[in-house]
Amino acid sequence: MNDKPKLLDVRIYGDAILGKIAKPVETFDDELRSFVRDMVYTMYQRDGVGLAAPQVGQSVRIFVMDTQWSKEEGKPNPTVLINPELLSGEGDYEIEEGCISVPGIYARVKRFNKISYSYLDLDKKRHEAEAEGYDAVVFQHEFDHLNGVLFVDRLSKLPLLKIKRKLKALQSTAENGVNIRSEIYGKQVSSKE
Template identity: 40%
Template sequence: MATLTILKYPDARLRQKSKPVEVFDETLHTFLDDMYETMMDSNGVGLAAIQVGNPLQVLVINIPREDNEQYKEDMLEIINPVFLKQEGEIEWDEGCLSVPNFYESIKRFDEVTIAYNDRYGNEKVLQAQGFLAVAIQHEIDHLNGILFVDKLPILRRKKFEKELKRIQKEQSQ
């Protein structure tokens, strides 16, 4: 397994729309394993393929259990996701591996149902709510070239941009 490089905002590749996966083969399986490894190494709970520079409709999610640990058997590999249902409203403090060290409260649907393929191309349906629903929406946004900071109200967005410039300036010194 290999750890992949995570693209950081404002990398333009993060704005690409991802394409559906058509071939469910060993290459895809290796890529999924590498994505999982990369996400875990970065202490993430979700990672979309575009975040590692691959514009495919692929994402992995692993929500920690109540003991705050992530277990590999809980990992979801979601390919070619489509929303079937979105209901309710929840606000969640979100972060993103492509926007490190920045967290902001975002409004999302509290419950979602998606149809998707697993790594073998089998069709699945998943109902989720709370943290898992938020993570799914966050990662599917990536597949459409949308980052969570795009959802911020204008004043919070300006604050984010200012903070980002300050951090980038510090890092370049």
């Protein structure tokens, strides 16, 4: 485990894996630890506040998030959520969302404002937590990835119509249902989950 973390390829809109329901994690071993470490590394390298396993080509129920992190402050404090569950949700909250799997597209999505959730950590210990506002949005965005749902799938007709051409363009670059973007993106100002 002394080797350097790897930058994982990110799957892009149009890739079949992003639409699949991910499988629960059953084995908690060094391989899992190493994969999660690569996910965390990739999330920061991609300037994201969250990253779900299907986005890097593994259809398993894991995501990592760090809503406090910013490049400028630079104090990473990632949370690893394995087999997470959304226990309750209330209220409405919406902000402009983006996704490193849907580059260049931003839209407002209606989410719960307050949620409670559970997850396992790398030692298979169960945690329960609550989140509100932005943190709750990031959880819901990442949790959706585990169920094959992207933020653009939650848009109503009119906002969807506005971005349809851009989505088609992303989709058309997929080969055999696989759509990988491995170069580093240019820095974008909007928040990306």
